[in-house]
Amino acid sequence: MNLPDPLLIDLRKVQGFDESSFQKAHDEPVTTSVRLHPIKRSGTDISGDAIPWSNGGIYLAQRPVFTLDPAFHGGAYYVQEASSMFLEHVWNSTVPQTEGLRVLDLCAAPGGKSTLIASLLTNDSLLISNEVIRARATILEENIVRWGYTNNWVTCNDPRDFTKLGGYFDVIVIDAPCSGSGLFRKDQNALRDWTEANVDLCSARQQRILADVWPALKENGLIIYATCSFSPQEDEDILDWIANEYKTETVPVSIRDEWGIVETRSPKHKMHGYRFFPGKAKGEGFFISAIRKKESASTLFLRRAKAADMSKIKQQAGHLLANDNLQYIQPDKESYNAIAAAHEADWQLLQKLFYFRRAGLPLGAPSAKDWIPAHDVALSIDANLSLPAIDVTREQALKFLKREDMNLDSAARGWQIIKFNNLGLGWIKSLQNRANNHLPKNWRIRMEIPET
Numbered sequence: 001m002n003l004p005d006p007l008l009i010d011l012r013k014v015q016g017f018d019e020s021s022f023q024k025a026h027d028e029p030v031t032t033s034v035r036l037h038p039i040k041r042s043g044t045d046i047s048g049d050a051i052p053w054s055n056g057g058i059y060l061a062q063r064p065v066f067t068l069d070p071a072f073h074g075g076a077y078y079v080q081e082a083s084s085m086f087l088e089h090v091w092n093s094t095v096p097q098t099e100g101l102r103v104l105d106l107c108a109a110p111g112g113k114s115t116l117i118a119s120l121l122t123n124d125s126l127l128i129s130n131e132v133i134r135a136r137a138t139i140l141e142e143n144i145v146r147w148g149y150t151n152n153w154v155t156c157n158d159p160r161d162f163t164k165l166g167g168y169f170d171v172i173v174i175d176a177p178c179s180g181s182g183l184f185r186k187d188q189n190a191l192r193d194w195t196e197a198n199v200d201l202c203s204a205r206q207q208r209i210l211a212d213v214w215p216a217l218k219e220n221g222l223i224i225y226a227t228c229s230f231s232p233q234e235d236e237d238i239l240d241w242i243a244n245e246y247k248t249e250t251v252p253v254s255i256r257d258e259w260g261i262v263e264t265r266s267p268k269h270k271m272h273g274y275r276f277f278p279g280k281a282k283g284e285g286f287f288i289s290a291i292r293k294k295e296s297a298s299t300l301f302l303r304r305a306k307a308a309d310m311s312k313i314k315q316q317a318g319h320l321l322a323n324d325n326l327q328y329i330q331p332d333k334e335s336y337n338a339i340a341a342a343h344e345a346d347w348q349l350l351q352k353l354f355y356f357r358r359a360g361l362p363l364g365a366p367s368a369k370d371w372i373p374a375h376d377v378a379l380s381i382d383a384n385l386s387l388p389a390i391d392v393t394r395e396q397a398l399k400f401l402k403r404e405d406m407n408l409d410s411a412a413r414g415w416q417i418i419k420f421n422n423l424g425l426g427w428i429k430s431l432q433n434r435a436n437n438h439l440p441k442n443w444r445i446r447m448e449i450p451e452t
């Protein structure tokens with residue numbers, strides 16, 4: 001592969017850069033990897049070699065057609081680049097507690113980092129996954145619904161909207177939009193579109209994004225900053241920029257030599273960063289650093305107003321949930337969601353300030369004589385395990401996912417979850433002589449399914 005000269009010239013200044021192994025690796029194929037869901041993983045038999053910095057990350061020997069695997073649609077695993085999973089090691093090394101945290105994943109689509117973070121938090125922690133681009137927020141929401149965590153909310157806002165949440169977050173993850181050189185092996189367009197001018201533009205945007213959310217971080221809170229760019233202008237230079245602007249320090253992370261990850265230091269303030277160079281580490285290009293805020297931040301006091309009486313809704317929809325300590329909210333006129341009791345005051349505040357795609361677990365809506373369950377319930381890890389369900393074969397599951405007739409011969413009537421290997425995929429409603437498929441239209445598999 002013909003790598004851009006200006007990039008190579010910049011990289012020669014970076015510690016640990018080995019030009020010949022880097023060039024050679026860019027003529028080799030990429031490895032596919034997935035991260036298994038901590039709870040739903042029993043629904044898949046996908047296997048491979050363990051990724052050493054991630055619990056649940058595996059390298060696959062080949063790339064299967066994920067669209068044709070119902071376990072993928074049920075959220076048994078997430079297809080993610082191995083280097084990105086290093087976030088888990090950084091998180092475990094730098095975030096002191098997992099309980100009661102407020103976490104923002106600011107640039108979250110399509111959801112790789114968010115689904116990873118959701119797996120690391122306890123139920124009383126809150127993860128806000130934000131994506132500014134609307135079409136991408138839709139994909140993010142789908143992936144988060146599939147992963148099934150009630151405490152993972154989705155917003156669609158500009159970073160500057162978070163400025164007003166003074167000192168609210170314990171951790172802010174910024175997987176910044178970047179020039180994408182780390183993905184040259186995966187994406188030919190990234191190579192074709194790469195220019196020095198774009199690197200400068202990305203670097204300026206990264207500074208703007210950091211400045212926008214800085215006030216929203218608590219004193220001693222962490223920003224985990226990452227890019228998939230090799231350019232020092234978007235990596236070490238950003239660490240120096242942030243150290244020039246604010247009182248900060250980076251938190252070093254211990255790494256094993258055999259992982260092939262390179263620890264670098266920013267030229268001016270000697271801030272710690274971790275680089276993945278193809279040819280050294282088994283993964284694509286990636287940079288990550290954990291930055292601690294060492295200055296005071298304003299404190300936002302949350303007031304919990306008396307919530308509306310939801311006892312009638314609890315009677316109608318409570319059967320959908322495995323535990324009854326969740327609270328009910330009404331995000332719009334027609335539908336109801338469940339959230340952890342610990343997050344009621346957060347909802348009361350945040351709903352006034354942000355465009356929500358999802359807060360908590362959507363439960364659905366009452367109809368004249370029925371409760372119409374939301375699709376999200378079928379995929380939720382908080383769903384009642386004894387809800388009526390039909391176990392289907394792989395072929396039937398794929399038909400369901402294509403919204404085609406499955407030829408079921410079940411006598412049961414009413415709302416039922418379609419399950420494959422115990423993984424919920426969605427709802428059908430069985431009537432006297434037919435079953436209606438309630439998979440949302442935009443979730444439908446569009447590819448042709450080959451005959452087996």
Ligand SMILES: C[S@@+](CC[C@H](N)C(=O)[O-])C[C@H]1O[C@@H](n2cnc3c(N)ncnc32)[C@H](O)[C@@H]1O
Nearest residue numbers: 107108109110111112113132133136175176177
């Ligand atoms: C590297 S991707 C994030 C990948 C994601 N964190 C994951 O792990 O799946 C960067 C994201 O930033 C979003 N983005 C683009 N411009 C932005 C801006 N000005 N502010 C915030 N986010 C932006 C992009 O739409 C994109 O989804």
